[in-house]
Amino acid sequence: MQNFVYHSPTVIRFGEGEIAQLARHIPEGAKVLLTYGGGSIFQNGVYDQVKAALKGMPFGEFGGIEPNPRYETLMQAVALVRNEGFDFLLAVGGGSVLDGTKFIAAAIGFDGLDPWDILAKQSPVKAALPIGTVLTLPATGSETNGAAVITRGPDKLAFVSDKVKPRFAVLDPATTYSLPPRQVANGVVDAFVHVMEQYMTPSVAPVQDRFSEGLLLTLLEEGPKAMAKPLNYDVRANLMWAATMALNGIVGVGVAQDWSTHSLGHELTARFGIDHGRTLAIVLPAMLRVRKDAKRAKLLQFAERVFAVTGGSEEERIEGAIAKMESFFQSLDVPTRLRDYGVEESAIDGLVAALERKGMTALGEDGGVTLALSRQVFEAAY
């Protein structure tokens, strides 16, 4: 096991009815800015619940944080916070709202010229506004970690900082009842691939491996149930908890991590607007096929423990597991090929060029995902 630091200070308040307790968790006298997305919180009643919970506490609002939150949008919020003196950010929504709010929090405290440097130059975040979160879409794990992905022009980049870890996360599974099936499916795939990025490396670590396998098995079981029975509380709760655990850091401590599937997927979102979760479903099967030698032992373990594939040669077991994973994504109505999204094969040159421009020439846990290999993956995913 590699040395590691694990720190997850977010207070998680999980369960139906927890939103009503919100006011207790916000520092007294705080000037709160409520941040949200495209307005689904008005349709599903969460806005009303939050407003009722804040009980006359005055708060400002900044809505319209889009999926794949954009720098330009978020900088408007930064200006609002500066002008109005907000000192606590309450993010209500899914991963995009949470990620965007993290950037707002970090940009306020940024002491350089352009807060985009937090992403483009990985300038360290020295201070940030405190954040609380009310999660409405289980997927990204953003509610308890320090990571955020922000888009500017054709660039979709990530930063990670302890300073933007939320103070609290309210997770009420009932808020997810009204999610469109497409978002549920995307969330299941996203959480699944988050686990895979931390698990599918040559590292050997029994606790982390078994936690990962437990999350993958849970997503395999509960994902289809959530699609079939959207109003089953326990299914929604299990899915929400699995997605949080998938990326709060606990399964990735002390092991090598990959994340090349995310890097390639981000290009597909940035260039073609494909939903984040769907890009992962396109890239991961191809990535595992192309990289099967570097990941052989763990792929065999994955085949046995997650998909119960134990018969046949090593090659057959590995391909059997990858095919089952692909079928699982497809069973959620998530297509797994680039062509399914109307992308032309000729676009691969541009994707590879974009990776090159960003210096993403040695991705993966071992740097083995070169530009040539990324090209192979895009081609295999076509």
Next chain:
Amino acid sequence: MQNFVYHSPTVIRFGEGEIAQLARHIPEGAKVLLTYGGGSIFQNGVYDQVKAALKGMPFGEFGGIEPNPRYETLMQAVALVRNEGFDFLLAVGGGSVLDGTKFIAAAIGFDGLDPWDILAKQSPVKAALPIGTVLTLPATGSETNGAAVITRGPDKLAFVSDKVKPRFAVLDPATTYSLPPRQVANGVVDAFVHVMEQYMTPSVAPVQDRFSEGLLLTLLEEGPKAMAKPLNYDVRANLMWAATMALNGIVGVGVAQDWSTHSLGHELTARFGIDHGRTLAIVLPAMLRVRKDAKRAKLLQFAERVFAVTGGSEEERIEGAIAKMESFFQSLDVPTRLRDYGVEESAIDGLVAALERKGMTALGEDGGVTLALSRQVFEAAY
């Protein structure tokens, strides 16, 4: 899933060499009291490592915290802290040192007459000194949780408070190389039973169940290896991490918990001085046999997923799994019967009377462990 709050603020610093970084994690200007046990830290070099890491930072010392730390001993430390004005406690040792230090921290801040009320009357802990920990014995999980078990006369009682959760926990697996086999074995059993207390109830929760099963499987695999190959770093690391995860709260969120095995075990330690881990190995198999109807579904799941027992009738599978668990404890040289420890069967009356005196008349996740049932368990464990 039940509603829950999960908050694990302890910064975990895991790995060989982490002790050397200790000074960074202690607030500047703090007046540190180093607490420890019977002196093993002088033999295994940990004291020297800690002293070197504190680099000339002046610190006081309080040694001699015994296994099953005693109120009277700890109150001496409380007096020392008051007299000398220490404001940070650095606990170096195993669960007893950590638990004892939590009581010292809480007793200092106690505003009533007798700090024993924190245990006897479960008086709330309103303030406590900050604590840092350097763990040398993986077993109790005390390094990242708010629980402590303290002994006074014939009473061994527990308290739990967020206020005594350690600020940091340094976990260096290399510090465990020199542990006597008996302590390694006790630690494995202790961690195993911590998981069982949270897992073996009728609750159905796939993430928590699979995390629990993952820890049990890890302990089954790595425990014997640690006995056979005491200097294998990865084995020690896996064991240390499993023991921490077993009781940092993560496997027990949102589910019913039992803890009756611990309550009965505490009586065996208080009356006969049997090591804590060993008392659990005595009580748990008997408890599961006596309570098999209340825990049937989970026992069958445990049989299948942890011990791969899938053949035979339900009764046979349940008994098969319990017998395998018992054999596992015995394989670590941990006897599993009361008679093995020289206790007379006639002592059972006194054990039951002690439970009655403490009001422990309806233990377990459902209150089903009545005095009559506890008697049955002690008899079955004889």
